[in-house]
Amino acid sequence: MSAISLKEIYKTYKKGLRQKILAVKNLSFAVEQGEIFGFVGPNGAGKSTTIKILMGLIFADRGEARLFDLPCSHPKARAKVGFVPEQPALYDHLTGAEFLHFAGELYGLSKKNFMEQALKLLEKVGLKEAMDLKLRHYSKGMQQRLVIAQALIANPELIIMDEPLSGLDPIGRMEIMDLIKSLKEEGKTIFFSSHILHDVETVCDRVALIVRGELKFLGKPDNIEETFREEIQKWAKS
Amino acid sequence: MRCLIGLICLFLSAWINTKVEWNLKEWTTSPLPRPESALLLSAEFSPLSSDYFLVKAAIFYSGMAKFKKAESLWLSKALYLASYLDPYYFEPYWMAGVSLPWEGRLQEAKKILKRGLNYLNNRWEIPFYLGFISFYFEHDSKVAANYFLMASKLPNAPTYLPLLVSRLAVKGRETRIAIAFLQEQLKMTKEKKIRDRLKKRLKALQAISFLERAVERYKEIYGHLPSKLNSLIKQNIISTIPEDPYGGSFYLTEDGRIWSTSNLR
Amino acid sequence: MGKIISIAKVTFKEGIRERVFLGVLIFVGLLLIGSGFLADLSIGDILKVTQDIGLSGLSLLGLFVALFLSTHLIAKDLDKKTIYLVVSKPIARWQYILGKFLGLSFLTIFAIFVGFIVFLITLFYFWKTAKIYHVPQIAWGKHLLAFVYLNLKMCLLIAVGIFFSSFTSSALVAFSFSLLIYFIGANLQNVKMILESKVGENITPILKSLFKLAYWLFPNLSLLDLKAIAVHNLPLNIGNLGLSLLYGLAYTASLLLFASFIFDRRELN
Numbered sequence: 001m002s003a004i005s006l007k008e009i010y011k012t013y014k015k016g017l018r019q020k021i022l023a024v025k026n027l028s029f030a031v032e033q034g035e036i037f038g039f040v041g042p043n044g045a046g047k048s049t050t051i052k053i054l055m056g057l058i059f060a061d062r063g064e065a066r067l068f069d070l071p072c073s074h075p076k077a078r079a080k081v082g083f084v085p086e087q088p089a090l091y092d093h094l095t096g097a098e099f100l101h102f103a104g105e106l107y108g109l110s111k112k113n114f115m116e117q118a119l120k121l122l123e124k125v126g127l128k129e130a131m132d133l134k135l136r137h138y139s140k141g142m143q144q145r146l147v148i149a150q151a152l153i154a155n156p157e158l159i160i161m162d163e164p165l166s167g168l169d170p171i172g173r174m175e176i177m178d179l180i181k182s183l184k185e186e187g188k189t190i191f192f193s194s195h196i197l198h199d200v201e202t203v204c205d206r207v208a209l210i211v212r213g214e215l216k217f218l219g220k221p222d223n224i225e226e227t228f229r230e231e232i233q234k235w236a237k238s
Numbered sequence: 239m240r241c242l243i244g245l246i247c248l249f250l251s252a253w254i255n256t257k258v259e260w261n262l263k264e265w266t267t268s269p270l271p272r273p274e275s276a277l278l279l280s281a282e283f284s285p286l287s288s289d290y291f292l293v294k295a296a297i298f299y300s301g302m303a304k305f306k307k308a309e310s311l312w313l314s315k316a317l318y319l320a321s322y323l324d325p326y327y328f329e330p331y332w333m334a335g336v337s338l339p340w341e342g343r344l345q346e347a348k349k350i351l352k353r354g355l356n357y358l359n360n361r362w363e364i365p366f367y368l369g370f371i372s373f374y375f376e377h378d379s380k381v382a383a384n385y386f387l388m389a390s391k392l393p394n395a396p397t398y399l400p401l402l403v404s405r406l407a408v409k410g411r412e413t414r415i416a417i418a419f420l421q422e423q424l425k426m427t428k429e430k431k432i433r434d435r436l437k438k439r440l441k442a443l444q445a446i447s448f449l450e451r452a453v454e455r456y457k458e459i460y461g462h463l464p465s466k467l468n469s470l471i472k473q474n475i476i477s478t479i480p481e482d483p484y485g486g487s488f489y490l491t492e493d494g495r496i497w498s499t500s501n502l503r
Numbered sequence: 504m505g506k507i508i509s510i511a512k513v514t515f516k517e518g519i520r521e522r523v524f525l526g527v528l529i530f531v532g533l534l535l536i537g538s539g540f541l542a543d544l545s546i547g548d549i550l551k552v553t554q555d556i557g558l559s560g561l562s563l564l565g566l567f568v569a570l571f572l573s574t575h576l577i578a579k580d581l582d583k584k585t586i587y588l589v590v591s592k593p594i595a596r597w598q599y600i601l602g603k604f605l606g607l608s609f610l611t612i613f614a615i616f617v618g619f620i621v622f623l624i625t626l627f628y629f630w631k632t633a634k635i636y637h638v639p640q641i642a643w644g645k646h647l648l649a650f651v652y653l654n655l656k657m658c659l660l661i662a663v664g665i666f667f668s669s670f671t672s673s674a675l676v677a678f679s680f681s682l683l684i685y686f687i688g689a690n691l692q693n694v695k696m697i698l699e700s701k702v703g704e705n706i707t708p709i710l711k712s713l714f715k716l717a718y719w720l721f722p723n724l725s726l727l728d729l730k731a732i733a734v735h736n737l738p739l740n741i742g743n744l745g746l747s748l749l750y751g752l753a754y755t756a757s758l759l760l761f762a763s764f765i766f767d768r769r770e771l772n
Contacts, residue, residue: 055591058770089585091513093520106592111624150588154528272698281729282562282690285555292547326735329547 001069003158003189004054005030009063011049011213023049023233025213027063031191031206033157036184038200038221040228041210042235048192051065051207051212055083067158079107083150084161088143094137096127096146098145099135100153107154114153121149141172148179159183165199177203197228211235269313272320280323287378288324295333300431304503305341314338314346321350325357335367336423336432338440342502344375363394370419374412396422413447413496436484442502445480447487449496452476461492506594510602511609518572518610518630528614529628533563535621535655539629553629554734557622558649562730564618565657568611568680573664577603581771594624597738597763604665604759605713611657619650647745649729655751656727661683662752662758663722669762682722690726722754 011024016141016161024046029035041047052058053065056072069109070077090099097118104114122128125145130138138146151159165173180190180203200207201221212235217227241464270291271279282285302309316340321330331354338347348371369385372378383403385418390399404414420440427433452470457463459473467490470476482488486500518524528600564685580586590599623646630641663684667677670759694714703711726747731737 052772057587057590058772075593075595077593078591081586081593083591085584085587085591087584089583090588090590091517098516102509102513103588103592106594107505108506108593133721147588197628197689219516221633266656274702277692277693277697278568280731281686281693282724283559285730286559286732289547289552289555296547324731327548327551403750476707 001033002066003033003068004037004160004191005064005066005069006030006054007064009050009065010051010061011046011053011058012061013148019021023213024053024060026089027210027213027215029208029215029218030188033189034184035205036180037192038204038207039191039210039225040197040200040207041193041195043195043196045210047195048162048211049213051160051193054160055081055225079154080157082154082156084147084151084157084159084164086166088147088160090135090138090143090146093134095132095134096122096138097131099146099169100150104153105148105181109154117155121152124223125149137185140167144172146170154190158189158191161190163194164192165194165196165204175188197225201225258490266340270312270319276319276323278418285324285327285411286325287328288320288322291323292320292330295320295330296429296432299333299337300429300435300470309344310338310341310343311346311496313341314343314350314448318346318350318418321353325353328358328361328363331358331367332426333363335363335370336427336436337405339367339371339375346372347371359416362389362399365430366395370415374416374419413443413450417443441483442498445482445488446474446496446498448480453490453494454498457494464490466490506655507598507602507605508725510594511605514576514603514606515609515613517576517612518568518607521572521576521658522527522767523566524572524610524614526538526652527564527567528617531560531618532621534560535625536619542629547641549628550641551631552627553626554629554641555730557626558730560649561618561622561653565611565653566660566685568614569657570664571662572610572677573607574668574677574681575674576607576671576679577665577668581668582674583673585770596769598666600669600759600766602692604661605680607661607665608658610662612654614656615654624742637740640736642733645729645733645736645739649733650741652727652747652751655678655748655755656724658725659722659724659751659755659758660760662755666758666762668768669766676735685724687717688722688724689728691721691723712732723750737740 007028009024009027010022013021013023015021017216027046027050037048049058049139052071053060054067056075056078059073065072067077067081091102094102099119101114104118110115119128122131123146127142127145127149130142135143143214151161164176167218168176180192183190190201204221206219207217207224208215208219209224209231211231216231217224252380268277276291277284278286284444294314298309298316300312305313309315314334315332317330321327321334324330326443331351334347338344338350348368351364351368351371354361355368358364365385369382369389372385373382386399386403387394390403399419417440420443424433424440425434427436449467449470452466452475456470456473459475464470464473467479467488471479479488482498482500484498484500484502486498488496488498491497535557538560539549539553541556542552580589584597623643626641628640659683662682664677667680669675671677671680693742695718698706698711698714727750732739
């Protein structure tokens with residue numbers, strides 16, 4: 001079964017009382033287990049919308065969205081999924097360890113499973129010293145790393161990341177890329193979005209291009225650049 | 239520099255505050271809200287509003303020397319308001335019973351006290367006040383007797399109440415009952431100003447009682463009422479006519495009672 | 504359900520660590536301690552006034568936490584998107600609602616409990632040192648009962664706050680509506696009494712029918728207000744108390760059910 005499956009997804013936003021914006025139109029594709037899948041497109045193309053539908057934060061008007069063959073609206077669909085949102089906000093009155101503990105509990109991890117796992121993860125992302133510090137004192141980089149840790153706490157099979165590379169310096173980007181590659185080696189599936197073509201070209205097994213809510217390309221990244229330029233020019237002209 | 243000016247302004251406003259004339263009368267007799275409005279505005283905090291209006295009424299009552307008609311009306315409204323907002327609170331009923339009848343506000347006092355009967359069925363004072371009003375002011379011994387009987391059955395009622403019922407029929411005893419009533423009130427009051435008012439009234443009634451007994455003795459000796467009070471001095475029954483603490487002068491009424499030109503107000 | 508408790512714990516911690524919370528707690532503490540002195544100034548039954556001020560202070564404290572803090576914290580969760588990392592986990596939306604409710608309830612109960620202890624100590628002190636003619640008996644047990652029902656009332660109001668927060672995005676709107684519901688609910692019994700009295704004879708029948716509808720719809724908070732019973736030591740009617748308890752629980756449950764229904768369908772953008 002596919003890790004992610006989208007069939008004829010439509011999503012419209014209502015702006016005020018009259019205006020309607022079509023965010024996603026007839027979107028269909030699947031992400032298979034074990035691959036790194038890139039979701040690329042200009043800003044406002046509908047990438048975040050799609051990801052939010054997958055995570056059950058918003059609901060599609062039409063079509064079917066599934067995670068491991070369970071409907072996205074069902075909580076169980078997210079049991080094996082770790083999520084890294086675009087501009088993550090944390091409960092800053094909690095410490096790093098407390099937040100991680102909270103995340104673990106929400107996945108249903110028992111205390112026994114949790115402690116070891118948590119410490120290993122904190123070390124992996126380099127936050128072990130700061131684990132008893134309140135999150136309001138974390139730097140942006142530290143917060144980003146904690147969000148990744150909380151996504152990995154339950155050893156998920158699928159990791160979904162919304163614009164994980166935006167706003168990072170070159171070292172940060174490299175770290176994320178290395179992380180994605182190492183996660184694939186562990187047999188996990190990674191799905192992430194970006195508006196920079198180069199990011200998805202280098203590391204992804206497959207790529208989807210979305211422009212103004214519609215799927216314009218689906219396949220291996222080697223062939224994407226031409227289509228990408230065409231679509232961007234079309235999009236820029238309008 | 240700005241701090242200095244700020245401080246000066248602060249002291250200036252504080253000084254002005256002390257100079258502003260504050261009229262006690264104005265504050266206390268400010269318009270009262272309708273009971274229903276006050277209740278709805280206070281919602282669950284109505285007992286606090288009740289306390290507030292009772293304080294206003296009490297300060298007013300202890301501060302004023304003489305009451306004009308409009309002022310006694312304000313007092314009755316304030317006490318009704320206080321009792322309405324917290325009907326289980328005894329103090330407004332007490333104050334109504336002690337103050338209002340003497341200022342001529344019989345109907346208002348009865349209205350408040352009758353309402354109190356519904357809520358506080360274990361305070362002997364409420365039917366007692368009603369009984370006293372009926373007896374002393376309305377001269378209705380029958381109704382009074384019923385109330386005193388009701389009061390005598392309630393907890394902590396004074397033991398003389400049943401005796402009171404039997405003495406009601408005897409004419410000429412009203413003043414002495416009123417004196418006993420006031421002495422009871424004094425026992426229960428701690429506020430100095432209200433005590434002073436009560437003592438003043440007590441003094442007046444004791445003077446009246448003194449004169450009434452003198453008139454009785456005159457009647458026993460001569461077989462008829464004296465034509466005027468001076469006769470009592472002439473006939474050596476008393477040496478002087480006592481002073482009315484309210485500043486009036488005592489006189490003999492047609493049916494042999496003693497009253498004062500001050501009306502005890 | 505462990506997940507619900509987790510959310511409750513995090514909510515509780517969040518509320519406790521809000522500085523406003525501490526400020527209000529201190530203010531009410533001072534008010535309670537000062538209540539005896541305030542009462543001394545007033546004329547009347549000093550112990551009665553002390554109890555009035557104390558219990559009103561407790562009510563105010565509860566109102567602040569239940570109405571303001573609840574709408575504020577949920578709106579903050581939605582606004583800052585901290586909710587994303589919670590709802591994107593394998594939990595159902597209703598578990599989030601229930602977790603928030605429990606967390607806020609514990610927060611409120613904790614606050615009122617602290618206030619209640621201060622109240623009892625203050626009252627005991629003034630009771631022992633009162634220089635009045637006839638020192639009345641204080642119904643300590645009934646005060647405890649009033650405290651329990653106060654907590655229930657606050658939980659109901661928290662549910663009101665959560666209900667409004669489930670569909671509005673502005674803390675101010677949710678708070679204002681919750682406050683309005685509180686005010687209506689606190690006065691339902693009073694309006695009923697007024698309509699049944701002499702004054703009520705002149706009210707038009709349309710208004711009376713409207714009121715009957717309101718009486719059914721809005722929460723009758725006076726049922727959970729045992730202040731008069733505690734302060735005036737009135738007799739307890741066990742039947743009524745039991746019904747009031749059931750009423751409070753049922754109304755709270757219905758609000759939470761509606762809130763979870765609405766929140767299930769809410770787009771978290």
